[in-house]
Amino acid sequence: MSDNKKRLAVFCSGTGSNFRALFHAIIERELPAEIVLCLSNRSQCGAVDFAREYGIETMLLSEKQFKTQGDFARAMLRALREHRIDLILLAGYLRKIPDEVIAAYPDKIVNIHPSLLPQFGGHGMYGMRVHEAVIASGENRSGATVHFVNEEYDKGRIIMQNHVPVLAGDTPETLAERVLRCEHRLYSDALEKLLTGES
Numbered sequence: 001m002s003d004n005k006k007r008l009a010v011f012c013s014g015t016g017s018n019f020r021a022l023f024h025a026i027i028e029r030e031l032p033a034e035i036v037l038c039l040s041n042r043s044q045c046g047a048v049d050f051a052r053e054y055g056i057e058t059m060l061l062s063e064k065q066f067k068t069q070g071d072f073a074r075a076m077l078r079a080l081r082e083h084r085i086d087l088i089l090l091a092g093y094l095r096k097i098p099d100e101v102i103a104a105y106p107d108k109i110v111n112i113h114p115s116l117l118p119q120f121g122g123h124g125m126y127g128m129r130v131h132e133a134v135i136a137s138g139e140n141r142s143g144a145t146v147h148f149v150n151e152e153y154d155k156g157r158i159i160m161q162n163h164v165p166v167l168a169g170d171t172p173e174t175l176a177e178r179v180l181r182c183e184h185r186l187y188s189d190a191l192e193k194l195l196t197g198e199s
């Protein structure tokens with residue numbers, strides 16, 4: 001039975017709340033998938049703690065461990081092949097995926113971004129910077145986007161989006177909390193769509 005399940009790798013660098021949401025969605029929605037690897041560039045973070053608690057294999061992989069970017073890319077590819085990964089989910093992963101890996105997994109690497117792309121995306125737009133920019137722009141809507149990863153930051157084909165209001169008096173922190181709650185639902189819905197063609 002488990003043969004029909006897609007083998008997922010989740011890449012994380014931080015708290016891991018999207019990782020947790022995806023993990024629980026797979027169980028609650030009985031999705032045909034299993035998270036078999038949590039890859040992180042940090043040896044200690046909330047995402048890695050969660051993976052250990054739930055018996056998901058963790059792997060530390062950082063550019064710092066390698067002499068060249070090519071060596072780093074090859075190590076990442078080896079890890080993905082050894083674990084027979086079908087789909088890679090970036091969940092708060094703050095490193096660029098090497099081009100060799102993107103080429104080897106076309107339309108198999110997915111990211112979530114805390115804005116309504118193409119607005120407020122691109123190099124350097126991550127974390128609180130995104131929410132600061134949204135508030136400074138005076139937009140009355142923000143949201144989150146799940147998209148495929150290509151060679152350019154936040155430019156891959158959009159899979160799903162959802163929006164939240166920007167309220168009078170919002171700070172970057174209050175907006176970030178609202179967007180993050182939206183992300184958890186959206187990422188789970190997008191995964192369901194990718195796995196089943198529905199959502």
Ligand code: GRF
Nearest residue numbers: 014015016017018092112114
């Ligand atoms: C999220 O806002 C996600 O969109 C961004 O980084 C944050 C990660 O949060 N890429 P978490 O680690 O999933 O809690």
